[in-house]
Amino acid sequence: MSVDLGRPVAVWRPRPRTSLRVDRRAVAVGLVLLAIVCVLAVVSLAYGTYQLSLGEVVGALTGNGDRRAHTLVVEWRLPRLLFAIGCGIALALAGSIFQSLTRNPLGSPDVIGLDAGSYAGAVIVTLVIGSTAYTDIALGSLVGGLLTAALVYVLAYRRGAQGFRLIIVGIAVAAMLSSFNAYVMMREDPQTAMIVAAWGAGSLASLGYSQLVPFSIALVALLPLAALLARPLAQLELGDDAARSQGVHAERVRLGATILGVAFASLVSAAAGPIAFVALVAPQIAHRLARTAGPSPVVSALTGAALLVSADVVAQHLAVATGLVTVTLGGLYFIWLLIREYRRS
C-alpha cells in the first residue's frame, strides 16, 4: 500500500515491520551540499598565503607529505576548517530548533537573549575585568549566554513557557544587555572596544587543536539529542493540543529543545564569538532548497556547514572576521533565493 505524499519519496523496507521513508529531493540536496563542503574543504586547505597542490594536500593528510605541507595543512589549516564545519552545523541546528520552537522565521537563539548575553559576558571580561586571554573571553561569553538564557526562560515561565512570552521577555532582556554593552564600549578607548567588537563579529582565525578537541566532543555528544528531539519538536509545531494527543509531553520537549538550542549556540559563541546570522538563515535556505514542509535538521546542518566554510575561505583572503563575510555572503545568497522563489510563485 502506498500513500501519495505529493512528492517523490523513496521507501526502504529492510524488514517487514520496519520501513524508512526518505524524501528524494531532500536526499539529493543533502548530497549536493555535502559535495560542496568537500570541495570547499580542499580549497580551504590548499589556498592561503602559501598555495599547495591537490597532491600535496592529500599527501599531508595521509601523512606522506613533506614537513612544510604537513605544518600548513594539518597543524594550521585543518583545525580552522573543522571549526568552520562544526560551527556551521551547530548554529544551523540551533536555528532550526528555535524556529520550530517559536514557529517564527525570525526565530534564532538570539530570541532568548543568547547573543546579547554572550556578548555582555565577553564585554565584562575584557573591559571591566580587563583580560584579553582567549580562554577568559570564551568562558565569560559561555557563562553570560547561559545565564541570560536561563533568566529569560525563568522570567517567561508561568505554567509553561509559551513561545510568544519567551519572545517578548527575550526582546526586553536582550535590549537591556545591548544597552549595557554599548555603554561600556563607549566609555573605553576605541582601540580596546574594537577588540571586543571584532570578537563579537565572530572569527575562526585564532583557533587550534586545543580548542577543537573540547568543542568536537561537546558537539558529538549533542548531535544524538538533536536527532531524538527532531520528531517531537515537529509534532509540537502543530500546536500543543495536537502534539499532546500524539503522546508528546509539550512542556518537557520545549524545555529540552530550548536547552539543546542554547547549548549548540553557546558552544559556537564560546569558541568563535557570536556568529548570529547563520542560525537564522541556514534553516531558511535549507527549507527553500529541499522544499520540505517542515523543518529538516540534516539539510539545515549541511547548509550551515557549507555556508560557514565558504565564508571562511573568503574571510581568509580578505583578512576580515569570518562572521562578517558569513553575514554578507549568506545574506546575498538568501536574497537571490528569495527573488527566485517569489518569481516562481
Place this chain on the structure above:
Amino acid sequence: MTTNAGTDRAAATRGVARGAFVRSLGLVAAVAVLAAVCVLSVMIGAKSIPAGDVLRALLGGEGTHDHSVIWDLRIPRTLVGVVAGAALGVCGALIQAYTRNPLADPGILGVNAGAGIAITTAVAFFGLTSPAGYVWFAFVGAAVVTVLVYLVGSAGPGQATPEKLTLAGVALAAVLGGISQMITLRDPNLFAGMLSWSVGSIGGRSLSLLGSIAPFIGVGLLIALLVARPLNALALGDDLGRSLGARTGPTRTLTIVAVTLLAGGATALAGPIAFVGLMVPHAARWFTGPDQRWIIPYSAVGAAILLLVSDIIGRVILPSGELRVGLVTAFVGGPVLIALARRRTASGL
C-alpha cells in the same frame, strides 16, 4: 506564531480597557502625562530650572541665561524627543500589524541598515561628522534601502506579502550591516563615531533641523491613521480582509510609505534608537486590545513618553550627557514589557 495559538487568540480579542470611553479617557490621561513630562524635560538637566522660570521664558521673558538654555537646548531636545518618539512608536505599531510578527521592529525593512551604511559612507569617505551634516544621508539611505527591500519582497507576479518582506528586510539588513562593519572595523575613530551614532541621541539637534524633518514624519503619521482601519481587516488574513472590503494592495503600499517616512525621519533625527518601536506597541496592545485605530495613537503618545522619561533619567544620572537616551530606553521599558508579558492575558497580534 505562538505555541498556544488557540488560547492566545482568544485572549487577544480583548485588552485591559474594554469600552471606547475607557480607552478615550486613557488616551487623554496619557496626553496629560506627556505634557507633564515635557515640562519636566525642560526643567531638569545639568542646571535645573524652576517651573516658574520655564513659564516666564516660554512667555517671552528675555535676557536671562536660563532663557537661552531653555530655547537653545532644552526645548529643541524635548521636541525632538516627542517627534522622534511618536514616529518610532507609530512605525513599530504599523510594522507589527503589517508583518503580523511580534519580533518586527521599525528596522525590519532595512531602515536602520540603510541609514547606517549611508552615514558610514558619509563619515568615512566625505568626512561629515555632525548630525546636521549627515542627516540627509541617513534619510536617503533609509528610503533607498526600504525601496530595495520592497522590490526584493515583491519580485515576481505575487504581491509583497508580509513574510516575503520580513525575510527580504532581514537579509538585506544583514548584508549591509556586515559591509558597514567591515568598513568601520578598519578605523578606530570611525568605529567610535559609528558606535556613538548607533546608540541614538536626541541632544544637540537644532530646531531648524527638526523643522526640516518634521514634515516627513507628519505625513507619515497622517497615513498611519488612514490605514489603521484597513489594517484591522487585514489582521484576519488577506482573504478574509478582502471580503470585508479592505483593499490589500493600496493598504500595503501606503503602510510601507508611512513606515519609511516615520522610521527614516526618526533615524535621521535621533539615530537608530532601538527597542522603543518594538516595545511600545506591545504595551499599547495590552491596554487597548488589537484595534489599530487605538493602538496607533496610544503608541505615538506612549513612545514619546518613554523616550522623554528615558532622556530625563539619563540626564539626572549622568549630567555630562554621556548616558544617551538610546541606552536608557531599554532599562526603562524592559521591565515594563516583562511585567506585561507575565500577565495572564497576553495580547497576541
